[in-house]
Amino acid sequence: LIQKITKAREVCFDTETTGLNPLQADIVGMSFSVKPHEAYFILFPEEKQQTQNLIHKFKPFFENKDIEKIGQNIKYDINVLRKYDIDVQGKIFDTMLAHYLIQPDLRHNMDYLAEVYLNYKPVSLESLIGKKGKKQKSVRSVPPEILTDYACEDADITLQLKDVFEKKLKEEKLDELFFHIETPLTRVLSKMEYTGIKLDVAYLHRLSEEITEKLHHLTKKIYQLAGEEFNIDSPKQLGVILFEKLQIVEKPKKTKTGQYATGEDVLSKLSEKHEIIPEILEYRMLKKLKSTYVDALPKLVDPDTQRIHTTYMQTVAATGRLSSVNPNLQNIPVKTELGREIRKAFIATNDNYEILAADYSQIELRIIASLAGDEHMIRAFKNNEDIHTSTAAKVFGIKPEEVTRELRTKAKAVNFGIIYGQSAFGLSQSLNISRTEAKEIIDNYFKQFPKIKQYIDNVIEEARKNEYVTTILGRKRYLKDINSKNAVVRGHAERNAINAPIQGSAADIIKKAMIEIDQAFEEQNLQTKMVLQVHDELVFDVPLNEKQIVKNIVKNIMENTVKLKVPLKVDMNFGKNWLEAH
Structure with a gap:
């Protein structure tokens, strides 16, 4: 087998392992495919040293720069092999990544890709080991003949998908982006994940105690303001306190189920109505920080490296962000x-x-200034001026030195709002001003920066024609709803059309x-x-x-x-x- 794969120009490979964390998982077996409908699987023994010795026989193949390696989510396999002292070299082709560029908004898992592009329904891993959770079995417990079929099928399908996607990348002019940006980035990310970063666990424990203390005081204060004890974490009980007992507003908002709405968006608008509201918002923020980060981060520290190893997802955000x-x-x-x-x-x-x-x-404002070719903005950036102050000066017709903090805040909201295709209503909400004033500010903005307005109109027009927009390096964001008859749906697509080239280019x-x-x-x-x-x-x-x-x-x-x-x-x-x- 080693001779066979070492002679090939391109080889698809896949590892079967004991877990999803590459640093903690052990390799159970590896499958290889060199041509469609033909694949091989090697099951490794449970004894670690024997496995290490066997895997090492494949080191010259993996480190051969002349052989292209093909995989599905190959970053995972690269990091699993790194643990066995193997540095995967040569050109790589990740089918998951290729499909992400071709259809950023769709799913990229192999079962889905096989059904859509090869009209084939593969055996799912779930059917072998069960759903995620306590009852899920280890790959080790799957009978070897069943695991062999499953693993070989994986390698074969991935090889066949590579042929389909390679053509599509060329047709869509996405091959440059794929081979020169996304693929080399996979290697960089795999190194970053493997390296990890050190975490000060003792500091987080101290912080957790401080937050617990703060929450204790806040809870007492909230009970005092409410005049009784209740479960602050229960939206139902909180709603009754705020809107029945304290009667903070006359007509409180309700959820679909008829309960009082107590979400952050609702409460933050009421923060001046009663002093209990800011306390509740603070309480929620602290509670979320404590559970999501302060207490959760130490649990993610790898026991062997004593570092935290985040996993980067290259195929999730449709704009191209990680x-x-x-x-x-x-x-x-x-x-x-x-x-x-x-x-x-x-x-x-x-x-x-x-x-x-x-x-x-x-960076996003610099990109829009550049794409739109707006002289005023370009000059402001070249002269290293404060962009929000110079925008405020132009929009409100005053000298830069006359710009107050309040006016700068308004200009900042417009600068960033424009990038996200914000309407007068949206701006009025974020600045807490009337819709008329918001419309006036936006109209003035476009009068002072006509090239920005022209750019936005052009982008939307292009999007209507092509049903996609592109970034500076040719990444595509498809917008099939851009010509929708439904104004809300169309509006959403238009905002994406404005934002995707900017965020995607960044x-x-x-x-x-x-x-x-x-x-x-x-x-x-x-x-x-x-x-x-x-x-x-x-x-x-x-x-x-x-x-x-x-x-x-x-x-x-x-x-x-x-x-x-x-x-x-x-x-x-x-x-x-x-x-x-x-």
Whole structure:
């Protein structure tokens, strides 16, 4: 078998393992396919050393740069093999990733792809080991002949899908993006996941105790304001207290089931009606922070590495952005003081290292200024002016030095609102102003920045014609509802048409930068590791003696990886932890 696969130009492979976490899972077997309808499976013994020795026989194949390796969600297999001291080399082709570029809004799991593109219904893993949960069996317990059929089918289907998707990528002009951005990025992400980041568990335990104390005081205060004790976590009981006992509003909103609505959106609008409301909002925020991050993060620390290894999802967000799970880094709140404290728990490897955070400054506004070719905005960015202040000055017809904080806030809301295709109603809601005033601000904005208005109109017109929009690197976002007769559905598609090229281009730029930074670190043999990516920010774990060189590399690449009509600007800082590096 090794001879056979080593002679092939391209080989599809798949690992069967004992779990979903590549760092903790053991390989049970591997399947290979070199041509359609033919596949091989090797079942490894339970004894770890024997398995290690057998897998090592495949090392020359996996590390051969001339053989293309094909897989479905190949990043997982790459990281499982890394644990066995195998560094998968050569060209890779991930069918899941290919389909994500071809149809970003659809599902990308293999069973679905096989049914849609090969008209074939494969055996599901669930039918062999059961649904997720306590009763789920291990792959080890599946009879070898059944596991062989299942594993071989996987490799064969993936190989056949590769042929289908390779043609489609070319037809849709997505091959450049696939081979030069998404595929190399898979390798970068696999390294980041494998490296992980150190977590200050003792600090989080202290923080948890502090929050428990705060919650205790808040609970007492809420009971006092309510005049009785009740279950604050029960929307039903809370509704009765707020709207029957305290009668905060005359006509309270109700949910579909007839209960009082007590969601954050409802309560935050009532925060000035009664002093109990801000306390409840604070209570909820603390409770969520505590359960989602402060208490959950320490449980995610890998027992062997003592680090936290987030998993990056490359095929979830239709705009091209990355997302992450275990933990979801994208959702760490940064607007509140306590939310920021959570970042303090992500620390450098030891005293000889520091964390470097590099963040694109207002990248989405720079992209829209560049795509629209708006001279005023371009000039403001080139002169390094505060973009919200200069927008306020133009929209309200005053000098920049006359712009108050309140006016700057309004301009900021319009700047960002425009990117998301916000209406006058939306702006009036977010700024708490009348719809008439909001409409006036937007009209004025478009009068001062006519190119932005023109750009938005052009994008929507293009989208209507093609039923998709593209980013600067050619990523497509399909909008089949853009010509819908239903105004609400169409409006949603129009907002996506405006936003997708901007958010998607920002994602393209940071992905390209990540690949080039990783390459530069390798070429210069640096010990620095890229450890996190969140939205428009990259985080590095840097040995003290590499600080200057790394700072130069990161800044230079991030600011120059894609040339726009405006300069890209990166804010950078070092610190002992992620918060300090901000």
